[in-house]
Amino acid sequence: MSYWDNPFWRPDNGYGGTNPTNPNQRQDWYNTPAVRDDPDNESALMGEWERFLTEQGFGGSGNRDMAMRNMLNRARSGFDAAQLSNPGVTWRKYLNTLEGGWAQNLAASLTPQQRGAFLPGQTRTIRWG
Amino acid sequence: MAEAVRYKPGQARKKPIRKPYSSAPSYVDFKDRQGDTENFTVKPASTTATTRATGNYPSASSASGPRASSTGSVAGTPSATARTEPAEGDKWDGFAGRYVPGERDLLFGNPDIIVRDWLSQGKYKGNDQMAGDMSRYANIFFGDDSHGGLYELLTGGSLNPKAIGDDDQINALVDLLGQQSKVGGRSPSVEKMLSLLFEGFSNKDSTMGGLLNAQGGDDATTGQAINAIMQYIPLLGEFTGNRRYSDAIYRQAQSTAQDYMDRQVKGENKGSVLDWFKQNFM
Numbered sequence: 185m186s187y188w189d190n191p192f193w194r195p196d197n198g199y200g201g202t203n204p205t206n207p208n209q210r211q212d213w214y215n216t217p218a219v220r221d222d223p224d225n226e227s228a229l230m231g232e233w234e235r236f237l238t239e240q241g242f243g244g245s246g247n248r249d250m251a252m253r254n255m256l257n258r259a260r261s262g263f264d265a266a267q268l269s270n271p272g273v274t275w276r277k278y279l280n281t282l283e284g285g286w287a288q289n290l291a292a293s294l295t296p297q298q299r300g301a302f303l304p305g306q307t308r309t310i311r312w313g
Numbered sequence: 314m315a316e317a318v319r320y321k322p323g324q325a326r327k328k329p330i331r332k333p334y335s336s337a338p339s340y341v342d343f344k345d346r347q348g349d350t351e352n353f354t355v356k357p358a359s360t361t362a363t364t365r366a367t368g369n370y371p372s373a374s375s376a377s378g379p380r381a382s383s384t385g386s387v388a389g390t391p392s393a394t395a396r397t398e399p400a401e402g403d404k405w406d407g408f409a410g411r412y413v414p415g416e417r418d419l420l421f422g423n424p425d426i427i428v429r430d431w432l433s434q435g436k437y438k439g440n441d442q443m444a445g446d447m448s449r450y451a452n453i454f455f456g457d458d459s460h461g462g463l464y465e466l467l468t469g470g471s472l473n474p475k476a477i478g479d480d481d482q483i484n485a486l487v488d489l490l491g492q493q494s495k496v497g498g499r500s501p502s503v504e505k506m507l508s509l510l511f512e513g514f515s516n517k518d519s520t521m522g523g524l525l526n527a528q529g530g531d532d533a534t535t536g537q538a539i540n541a542i543m544q545y546i547p548l549l550g551e552f553t554g555n556r557r558y559s560d561a562i563y564r565q566a567q568s569t570a571q572d573y574m575d576r577q578v579k580g581e582n583k584g585s586v587l588d589w590f591k592q593n594f595m
Contacts, residue, residue: 204443204494205434217500218447218493223556271561272503274554 190243193234220276228275233259236279240287248291251298255290405480408487417479424451427483431490447490453548454486461521461545463489466506470513470521500552503562507595510545514587521545525587535577538586539570562595569594 203209213219214235222228233256237243242252263278403414411430412420420426428447437443456462464482471477492498501509513521524541525533533541546566550559573589576582582589 203435204432204437204447205491207435207437211494211496213494213496215496216494217498217552221493221500221552221554222446222449223550223554223559224449225554228554267555267557271558272553272555276554 189245189249190234190238193238193243195235195238229260232276232279242287248287251291251294252287255287405478405483407480407484409480409483412483414479420483421455421479422457424448424455424486427451427486428490431487447493449551450489450493451486453551454489455482459544461548463548463551465513465520466509466545466548467501468513469509470516470519503549503553503595506549506552510542510549511587511591514542525585535574535586539573542566542586542590543570566590566594 198210198212201211201213203211219225234243237249237252240252242249259279259282263273263275266273266278266281404410405412405414408427408431425444425448428451429444432444432447450463453460454463456465464485465471467485468477493500510521513519514525516522517526521541525538543566546563547559550556550562553559569590570586572593573582573586584592
């Protein structure tokens with residue numbers, strides 16, 4: 185599972201971001217207050233999740249990647265629970281509190297069906313229609 | 314752009330993990346800006362001593378509102394400083410120098426113009442997406458008759474017409490836009506903004522302090538005082554990155570004000586609304 189398996193977002197791309205007053209200077213705005221501290225940023229939910237998964241090595245489309253991707257609801261409810269302790273925690277900061285290995289541990293605890301894996305018995309015969 | 318860091322499955326993220334949920338946001342700091350030696354500064358009134366002929370001019374609409382423009386006087390209260398109309402040929406300083414002082418009200422009513430001009434330095438002209446994103450600061454910066462402005466709050470209410478010109482406000486907005494667009498930049502914290510709010514309202518010579526002295530003394534009615542404070546409360550959450558948090562702050566302020574009023578009608582209050590907020594809000 186590579187960091188670069190995500191075809192939909194490349195960390196090194198920058199996507200044409202430049203300094204607002206100097207168009208010749210490239211700038212990734214991710215860590216600017218304008219993006220980070222905007223409470224109304226509609227891209228924050230899925231955007232932070234996409235970046236987080238990719239940086240954890242789950243940006244691809246394998247079974248484990250997709251299983252982790254399906255954890256969004258759990259992550260959101262975990263975030264909500266965290267917010268009950270500290271209303272000031274943001275989605276980005278909450279994700280940063282998830283310790284390394286969380287996804288691996290979680291994946292290991294899932295059954296193959298939960299991970300979306302095809303069992304051998306299922307793959308031998310494929311019925312069409 | 315920072316070099317991308319490659320993480321392997323199971324590897325801890327390079328970024329140190331913060332102690333979770335233990336405190337209010339700690340990454341924001343008003344002055345200490347990581348990787349940036351330039352502090353976030355908004356020029357307070359005390360740093361400019363000259364009266365500007367190109368200062369603040371009340372708009373026709375603001376003259377009838379509770380706040381006469383952004384000048385620190387309140388409708389019905391004689392202004393300590395006679396306002397001066399812009400003289401022919403007057404010019405503003407800095408970034409504001411590109412605007413005509415006589416069109417102050419039009420400009421302050423449409424601060425998007427400033428954002429677009431600022432972005433056009435980077436040839437962003439016509440980029441509605443980015444202009445729209447950055448306008449969120451501009452739209453709350455100057456305030457209006459019913460809403461306190463971010464500029465007033467960040468200067469602790471030092472919007473004294475004797476000392477602060479409109480060009481100072483415009484240039485401060487441009488500074489803010491620049492700071493907010495810097496990688497690794499920091500925003501004023503809720504705690505810092507709250508202390509500035511109390512500082513502003515405690516200073517009777519400031520714009521915000523003047524709101525609590527609407528009748529020319531310390532006799533603003535309870536309702537007036539609460540309204541004055543509440544108009545700044547929503548600004549506290551503008552840099553939290555969390556609308557739910559800012560909403561919670563506002564609800565807490567409403568609850569605090571309600572408690573004061575409940576006690577007021579029973580004759581139980583011994584201090585002012587401001588004192589009550591200082592002791593009981595957040």
